Amino acid sequence: MLSIIPGKSVSQLDKAFISYEGITSLDLMERAAVSFCNWFFVHFPKNENAIFIFCGPGNNGGDGLAIARIFSKTTDKVHVVYFEDSENCSNDYQSNFAKLPKNISKIHIKDFSFNISKDDFVIDGIFGVGINRPLEGIFKESIEKLNRVEGMKISIDIPSGIPSDAVLDGTCFKAAYTVTFQFPKLSLLFPEHASFVGDIHIADIGIHDDFLKSFSNQKFLIRKSDIPGLHKKFHNFSHKGDYGRVIIIGGSVGKVGAVLMASKSALRTGSGLVHAHIPKGERLVLQIAVPEVMVFDSQEVQDYKQFDAMGIGPGWGMNVDISFYRELLSNYNKPVVIDADGINLISKNPDLLKLIPKESILTPHIKEFERLVGICENQEERLRKAKDLAKKHHIFIVLKGAFTCISCPDGNQYFNSTGNKYMATAGSGDVLTGMITSFLGQGYKPFNAAVCGVFHHGLAGELASVVKRRGLIASDIIDYIPATYTQLDID
Numbered sequence: 001m002l003s004i005i006p007g008k009s010v011s012q013l014d015k016a017f018i019s020y021e022g023i024t025s026l027d028l029m030e031r032a033a034v035s036f037c038n039w040f041f042v043h044f045p046k047n048e049n050a051i052f053i054f055c056g057p058g059n060n061g062g063d064g065l066a067i068a069r070i071f072s073k074t075t076d077k078v079h080v081v082y083f084e085d086s087e088n089c090s091n092d093y094q095s096n097f098a099k100l101p102k103n104i105s106k107i108h109i110k111d112f113s114f115n116i117s118k119d120d121f122v123i124d125g126i127f128g129v130g131i132n133r134p135l136e137g138i139f140k141e142s143i144e145k146l147n148r149v150e151g152m153k154i155s156i157d158i159p160s161g162i163p164s165d166a167v168l169d170g171t172c173f174k175a176a177y178t179v180t181f182q183f184p185k186l187s188l189l190f191p192e193h194a195s196f197v198g199d200i201h202i203a204d205i206g207i208h209d210d211f212l213k214s215f216s217n218q219k220f221l222i223r224k225s226d227i228p229g230l231h232k233k234f235h236n237f238s239h240k241g242d243y244g245r246v247i248i249i250g251g252s253v254g255k256v257g258a259v260l261m262a263s264k265s266a267l268r269t270g271s272g273l274v275h276a277h278i279p280k281g282e283r284l285v286l287q288i289a290v291p292e293v294m295v296f297d298s299q300e301v302q303d304y305k306q307f308d309a310m311g312i313g314p315g316w317g318m319n320v321d322i323s324f325y326r327e328l329l330s331n332y333n334k335p336v337v338i339d340a341d342g343i344n345l346i347s348k349n350p351d352l353l354k355l356i357p358k359e360s361i362l363t364p365h366i367k368e369f370e371r372l373v374g375i376c377e378n379q380e381e382r383l384r385k386a387k388d389l390a391k392k393h394h395i396f397i398v399l400k401g402a403f404t405c406i407s408c409p410d411g412n413q414y415f416n417s418t419g420n421k422y423m424a425t426a427g428s429g430d431v432l433t434g435m436i437t438s439f440l441g442q443g444y445k446p447f448n449a450a451v452c453g454v455f456h457h458g459l460a461g462e463l464a465s466v467v468k469r470r471g472l473i474a475s476d477i478i479d480y481i482p483a484t485y486t487q488l489d490i491d
């Protein structure tokens with residue numbers, strides 16, 4: 001997993017790393033600039049337009065100057081726009097300012113006309129992780145003007161204005177792309193910042209994972225390379241019992257589709273035997289739609305302990321016999337997955353919280369989460385409360401959304417890196433419930449089940465949206481679950 005380092009620790013990280021690597025801070029800045037340019041040249045291979053690079057007084061501005069020098073080798077249309085005289089800027093800024101070649105024009109921000117056309121590039125090196133207060137004066141005015149001009153806007157490390165670990169207060173540069181160094185800054189993952197951050201690219205500057213880990217603050221990004229090692233291996237003599245017997249409990253009149261999608265997802269994720277528990281009178285539709293699922297109503301299941309895993313809540317509604325739910329949680333002594341109305345019922349009956357088996361996985365979206373813990377001001381508060389809840393009840397909280405966050409009982413938080421905007425569609429959450437339940441039933445540890453569930457779910461959505469785009473529906477995600485195993489080379 002890739003460690004996410006708090007902004008305030010980045011300068012300590014830099015110091016420790018350059019001493020370990022035997023390089024200077026200027027060398028590290030050069031690596032950052034080269035890595036940014038490598039990304040740029042791949043993304044914009046035929047660029048012939050002007051490139052305006054806005055450089056603030058710190059090392060983010062220094063990165064901008066080094067980038068300007070690299071660009072100037074291939075074009076004469078590079079313009080550096082600076083805010084402070086070099087002698088008032090950071091040491092590495094000064095070194096890079098002195099190295100700027102003659103074919104780069106240098107303009108003080110006060111003399112800049114903001115005459116930028118739509119094909120030009122606007123590169124934001126005004127502030128990075130060193131920002132320590134809301135923008136004011138010339139910085140605020142200039143960024144407001146830049147947000148009004150056209151042009152392809154790219155931020156270096158973080159859009160100027162956003163603090164690295166907190167929610168924006170005031171003005172911020174609006175980027176189409178953010179090229180961030182080595183690890184995503186936490187605040188890039190906040191929904192409040194989506195319209196400023198654009199697409200994120202992580203540019204490698206050679207600081208390896210083990211080194212990063214020692215500066216980590218219990219926050220991590222889940223990457224593709226983390227996933228194969230979390231999967232169980234099955235042998236050629238495996239039978240359907242080895243792949244788990246799971247049950248999805250939910251459904252109500254008009255909402256049986258949620259159970260249908262969760263059950264089908266569990267099958268597509270690899271479950272050997274999938275059962276569904278739905279209200280009497282609703283079973284025909286489910287049996288016709290997914291003949292592989294065995295359907296029961298409440299009177300027919302004698303012993304829930306026979307199931308390796310349970311997914312509780314899809315389409316359940318709020319008219320559930322709460323004593324049934326209480327008994328279900330009290331008597332089942334393995335981790336369960338709880339979603340949707342399964343969570344809403346707990347919010348209405350908070351005494352249920354302490355009955356949830358240890359290591360269970362709750363998968364709320366933001367509204368369900370806030371019903372559980374109270375209204376939150378922003379994502380920062382949600383993440384804090386998710387961590388507290390996970391620790392207090394020894395459960396996993398999967399807070400769904402872009403960069404879904406898994407909060408663990410040990411206080412660690414893992415952010416998912418797959419998925420896209422097209423997945424915000426009815427039933428997407430039911431699919432995830434089915435997938436995590438399936439992994440639990442196959443004998444995965446709850447942490448592995450949650451991580452594999454969110455990663456494969458996001459990946460299935462990405463694969464489906466290649467052809468479906470905004471026409472994607474939850475059933476498309478299910479159809480692409482098998483292709484995620486192919487993508488990750490998991491047999």
Ligand SMILES: NC(=O)C1=CN([C@@H]2O[C@H](COP(=O)(O)OP(=O)(O)OC[C@H]3O[C@@H](n4cnc5c(N)ncnc54)[C@H](OP(=O)(O)O)[C@@H]3O)[C@@H](O)[C@H]2O)[C@H](O)CC1
Nearest residue numbers: 028029032058059060127128129130131132133134157181
């Ligand atoms: N390992 C890495 O990730 C590397 C990162 N690099 C780049 O360096 C920046 C961080 O550089 P740093 O110099 O620490 O910080 P900034 O460039 O963001 O700016 C700090 C200066 O800005 C002043 N400041 C802060 N807030 C404001 C404000 N609101 N208005 C005006 N001025 C502000 C601050 O001075 P003060 O004394 O006024 O507080 C600093 O002068 C990182 O983001 C990367 O881009 C390295 O290049 C490579 C390694």
Ligand SMILES: [K+]
Nearest residue numbers: 124127158160
């Ligand atoms: K920036």
